[in-house]
Amino acid sequence: MIIILNESANDEQVDHVVAKVAELGLDTTVSKGSFRTVIGVIGDESLIQPDQLEAIPGVAQVVPVMPAYKLASREAHPKASTIEVGSGKVSPVKIGGGYLAMIAGPCAVESAERMDAIASSIRDSGANILRGGAFKPRTSPYSFQGLAEEGLEILRDTGDRYGMPVVTEVVDPRLVDLVCQYTDMIQLGARNMQNFVLLTEVGKTDKPVLLKRGMSATIKDLLMSAEYIMAQGNSNVVLCERGIKSFDPATRNLFDIAAVPQIQELSHLPIIVDPSHATGRPELIPPCALAGVAAGADGVHIEVHNKPEDAMSDGPQALLPEQYAEVMVQIRKVAEVMGKQISKPAAATV
Known part of the structure; x- marks a missing residue:
């Protein structure tokens, strides 16, 4: 100092x-x-x-000479970390250390039938982690808030059926234990990146955490939030660049692609990109997904829905299953150039 x-x-x-x-x-x-x-x-x-x-x-x-985020820093852990997601009926999927997480699924869990159809298609395309929200933090209190525990049950059953680990968001410290019963990975969304009570509770669990960057958060803010989780003993944190607020309304957010290599210089934690929330426009998701992998990201998070016009949350920014299949073909090519591989999920039981 x-x-x-x-x-x-x-x-x-x-x-x-x-x-x-x-x-x-x-x-x-x-x-x-x-x-x-x-x-x-x-x-x-x-x-x-x-x-x-x-x-x-x-x-x-x-x-200070040392960064405030000591546990998350490269100084504390020079080698890039590899996080494993999944256990039990599903094979672990590796994130980081040369392995890419292909996280896909609808914004919200809506029904067992729809979840099954989407999971089947994205798994065939190469996705290795299934996502879906059971609790949805919405801007309006009158918008669809999720199916709660019923949604968790549907997500868990679908993940087991297709051999895919599942990730879902927790929005309340009182719900952490419930969510842990069903999920393989806990997501903390942009709105809760600095919910320090929630960060602390999640840090007490043994579940890997997907921590999304806040809409107005600096890179240091994101790493300090990761530090909150790691300070409680949970070092299995995966960061997510999902766009930050901008003055330009052309896209939903500003996709900060430079954050990927910059964070990798500062921290050993894996970082993935979410072009769905970053752009909010389906036609921009594929090129931004490819740019993320080319920049060195450890995975891509994409929202997929088989009928976006009927989606109960974020339908306009979701890719159709066939569009997701096309972008996965391109991602594999870029991953090969970058010397990275995509872990395959366990065998499906359907």
Whole structure:
């Protein structure tokens, strides 16, 4: 950690900062330049609260050397992590370390029949993780909120039937235990990326977590949210770039493709892309999906519905099963160039 003092800082203020750091059991080195004095702190940075030091008269800025997201950082874990999703009746699917997660399915679980039809088609196309929302956080309180536990049962049964691990969103800390009974992976959506109570509860589970970037969140914000989960003991976190708010209404969000390599430079956690929520336009999903894989993403999350006009949630941004099949052909080609492979789900029982 480096403490930069104001140009007007006097010797008494410098000594006060040094004494404060010493009280915490850390050593310092003082470098006096022509215009500024810089104090280097030697020791465990976690013992220091930068805000407290910045409150000392004469201190201009406190600059941590280590990132605040210690567990999620590359410094803590230089090798890229590989997360496994699935157990029991389904074979584990690997994410990261050269393995791609192909997550697909409808925005919301609507019925057993529709879920079965969609799962059958996307599995044949190469998807290896089935998604579907049982609890839907909606902008309007009058919109479809999901089938709750009935939806979880349908998702679980469908995943088992087609040998696919399932992922679904949890929106309430009180529902974490219930969701864990049915799912192989817990999703935390953009609206809950900084729901710190929910992050903490999910961190106490042993389920892999799919953490989506908030609509106005910085990359550091996303990594700090991952840190909340990991600080509770759950290190199986997969990040998701799903677009951020923009001034341009041409797309639903702004697809921040640069976030993929930047996060991989900062963190060991796998990161996937979600071009469905990023663009909100079916014709833009395939090229953005390919761009994500080409940028180094560890997977692609795409919404698929067999009759979007009847969808109870996000129908306009869903691909048809045949469109998904086409983009999967292209994704395989890009994955081969990137030296990555797609894990295959277990054998179906239908």
